[in-house]
Amino acid sequence: MELPININAAQVTTAYGHRAVPKLNEELQSEDLQTRQKALMALCGLMHDPEYIYKAMNIGCMENLKALLKDRNSLVRIKTTEVLYITASHSVGRFAFLEHNIVLALSFLLNDPSPVCRRNLYKAYMQLVQVPRGAEEIISKGLISPLVWKLQGEVEEEFQELILDTLVLCLREDATEALNSNVVPILKQKLISTDENIRSKAARALLNVSISHVGKKQVCQFDVIPILVHLLKDPVEHVRCNAAGALMFAMVITEGKYAALEAEAISPLLELLHSPMSVARLYATKALTMLAEAPEGRKVLQAHVPTFRAMEVEPHEKPHMSEALQRAARIAVSVIEFKP
Amino acid sequence: MASALTDNTSRAPTTYTYTSRPRALPCQRRRYRYSLTQPDEEPMHYGNIMYDRRVIRGNTYALQTGPLLFDFDLEVTPVLEVLVGKTIEQSLLEVMEEEELANLQASQREHEELRNSERAEVQRLEEQERRHREEKERRKKQQWEIVHKHSETSQKIAAQAFAQRYLADLLPSVFGSLRDSGYFYDPIERDIEIGFLPWLMNEVEKTMEYSVVGRTVLDMLIREVVEKRLCMYEHQRDSHPSPEPKDEPGGPKTMRESLGTSEFLEQSMSQTQRLLLDRDDLQRTTYDESLSQERKLMDESELLGQDEETARRESLGKEELS
Numbered sequence: 001m002e003l004p005i006n007i008n009a010a011q012v013t014t015a016y017g018h019r020a021v022p023k024l025n026e027e028l029q030s031e032d033l034q035t036r037q038k039a040l041m042a043l044c045g046l047m048h049d050p051e052y053i054y055k056a057m058n059i060g061c062m063e064n065l066k067a068l069l070k071d072r073n074s075l076v077r078i079k080t081t082e083v084l085y086i087t088a089s090h091s092v093g094r095f096a097f098l099e100h101n102i103v104l105a106l107s108f109l110l111n112d113p114s115p116v117c118r119r120n121l122y123k124a125y126m127q128l129v130q131v132p133r134g135a136e137e138i139i140s141k142g143l144i145s146p147l148v149w150k151l152q153g154e155v156e157e158e159f160q161e162l163i164l165d166t167l168v169l170c171l172r173e174d175a176t177e178a179l180n181s182n183v184v185p186i187l188k189q190k191l192i193s194t195d196e197n198i199r200s201k202a203a204r205a206l207l208n209v210s211i212s213h214v215g216k217k218q219v220c221q222f223d224v225i226p227i228l229v230h231l232l233k234d235p236v237e238h239v240r241c242n243a244a245g246a247l248m249f250a251m252v253i254t255e256g257k258y259a260a261l262e263a264e265a266i267s268p269l270l271e272l273l274h275s276p277m278s279v280a281r282l283y284a285t286k287a288l289t290m291l292a293e294a295p296e297g298r299k300v301l302q303a304h305v306p307t308f309r310a311m312e313v314e315p316h317e318k319p320h321m322s323e324a325l326q327r328a329a330r331i332a333v334s335v336i337e338f339k340p
Numbered sequence: 341m342a343s344a345l346t347d348n349t350s351r352a353p354t355t356y357t358y359t360s361r362p363r364a365l366p367c368q369r370r371r372y373r374y375s376l377t378q379p380d381e382e383p384m385h386y387g388n389i390m391y392d393r394r395v396i397r398g399n400t401y402a403l404q405t406g407p408l409l410f411d412f413d414l415e416v417t418p419v420l421e422v423l424v425g426k427t428i429e430q431s432l433l434e435v436m437e438e439e440e441l442a443n444l445q446a447s448q449r450e451h452e453e454l455r456n457s458e459r460a461e462v463q464r465l466e467e468q469e470r471r472h473r474e475e476k477e478r479r480k481k482q483q484w485e486i487v488h489k490h491s492e493t494s495q496k497i498a499a500q501a502f503a504q505r506y507l508a509d510l511l512p513s514v515f516g517s518l519r520d521s522g523y524f525y526d527p528i529e530r531d532i533e534i535g536f537l538p539w540l541m542n543e544v545e546k547t548m549e550y551s552v553v554g555r556t557v558l559d560m561l562i563r564e565v566v567e568k569r570l571c572m573y574e575h576q577r578d579s580h581p582s583p584e585p586k587d588e589p590g591g592p593k594t595m596r597e598s599l600g601t602s603e604f605l606e607q608s609m610s611q612t613q614r615l616l617l618d619r620d621d622l623q624r625t626t627y628d629e630s631l632s633q634e635r636k637l638m639d640e641s642e643l644l645g646q647d648e649e650t651a652r653r654e655s656l657g658k659e660e661l662s
Contacts (some may be wrong), residue, residue: 048437130445249454249456249459252466255473282454286457290464293468
């Protein structure tokens with residue numbers, strides 16, 4: 001009797017239950033290329049379950065995967081990065097990343113010729129930085145400058161989005177290294193990109209950059225504020241929202257305030273107050289509060305105090321958000337009506 | 341017919357045979373229903389084997405296979421279940437992962453947005469505080485500078501006034517002290533003081549010295565004369581007393597000529613005293629007269645001295661002779 005034909009040649013028979021991962025682990029170390037590839041593919045399927053990830057960590061599968069990253073065969077690398085990406089989407093997996101120093105090993109593949117491999121790599125990083133600890137790790141390994149460099153270099157928009165996602169979350173943690181590697185001009189270029197996602201994410205990245213004082217100074221220095229004001233009139237909602245957020249932070253310092261006033265930011269921000277997205281309203285309120293501290297801004301905004309008063313009593317389904325909105329509106333009113 | 345029926349239904353191990361007498365087909369349809377409860381489907385007493393339900397379709401050898409191997413429907417269920425189940429489980433896991441991720445991201449974003457707005461508020465307040473503080477510092481500094489300048493100016497004024505007052509005294513006192521130390525002098529007066537007066541004093545001193553010296557010499561002369569006269573007197577008394585009156589007012593001439601007795605001695609002594617007195621008188625009268633007189637006296641005393649020496653030599657000679 002013959003066995004039925006093997007439809008999926010790349011499929012390896014995974015052992016049952018808790019023997020699955022160890023067996024795959026052994027196969028990963030085999031000399032035969034095919035075996036390795038098949039083992040990797042099976043591992044991809046398994047890694048969606050956090051239990052298996054935990055198991056894999058325990059038996060030291062991560063070390064093997066790390067070694068496989070340097071494999072010459074591109075499929076092996078692609079699959080390895082995919083496995084790592086899936087691992088990183090679970091917190092156990094992220095923990096594994098940190099313990100086994102996989103970030104550094106992955107960073108060698110930033111210049112990999114195969115684009116699929118790179119995509120998985122970016123995805124893995126993106127998943128990693130969802131937690132602050134992961135972002136810290138990436139920063140401490142000094143990967144921000146290469147990532148910024150890649151942001152400029154990559155042509156694919158998808159890749160740019162992924163890198164931007166990673167950068168956004170890293171910048172939230174610590175912006176100094178990024179600022180040193182000239183991230184602001186690059187983000188400025190991305191702000192005028194054609195893809196709306198890229199614009200939105202670049203604006204978000206600038207938001208995170210301008211949280212720190214140095215970032216604010218650089219944002220003013222590189223004349224990003226006029227572009228952000230221009231983005232306030234963008235057709236896409238979340239782009240406007242993020243632009244308002246970036247402006248909000250940049251306008252804390254006096255330079256920012258006057259740059260925004262020169263670029264006539266008040267009217268777009270006032271329009272944003274009626275936006276459907278509550279976050280946009282919040283950011284716009286705060287931004288207008290900043291502007292109201294300058295005497296010129298105060299003069300203009302005194303006419304719009306009723307709008308803010310209306311916002312004070314506005315309800316919202318989420319209690320946090322509505323409370324925040326009301327508070328912001330109250331503060332805005334108090335700042336506008338401040339007499340020295 | 342029953343036998344035909346039984347023939348149909350019997351599963352003979354031998355080959356299947358079916359025989360039936362030809363019969364006329366009855367009208368299949370019933371004209372009347374006998375009863376409603378009667379089922380419509382009645383087992384055909386005879387009919388085509390193709391439509392006979394009792395015949396098992398399939399392999400001609402099917403009847404020979406024996407007891408049932410398995411019921412496909414029953415057996416396939418668990419297999420299918422496992423297959424489908426696993427697939428669905430896997431896909432569910434993946435979908436859940438993505439959903440979880442999306443949910444996580446959404447909540448994170450919301451939290452982050454709230455946090456961002458709060459942070460912006462904090463930064464704004466910080467900035468405000470910093471500006472206020474800077475402004476205060478600047479104002480304070482300005483004020484301090486003003487006060488400082490004030491105090492400095494007042495100090496300068498006070499110092500100036502004091503210095504003026506101090507220095508006002510200085511000039512006269514300087515001049516006074518200079519004048520006192522003799523830095524301003526009348527040149528003629530100075531000249532007189534420096535040149536003339538010392539010379540005058542010198543001369544006066546000299547003159548006085550002359551007179552003193554003269555007097556001393558005179559005293560010495562008188563003393564010697566007196567002693568010689570005494571000696572002579574004693575000598576004459578010893579040899580023979582012969583008083584020789586010597587009564588010449590020119591005192592020194594008498595002495596020059598003879599060696600008198602004690603009387604003459606006395607006389608001469610009184611005369612010399614008188615002379616001295618006279619000389620004193622003379623000295624008292626005029627300066628120049630005394631000067632010239634003293635000069636004369638000095639000359640005379642010198643002559644006297646010479647003559648005395650000669651007289652002495654003579655006497656000595658006389659004594660030696662005698």
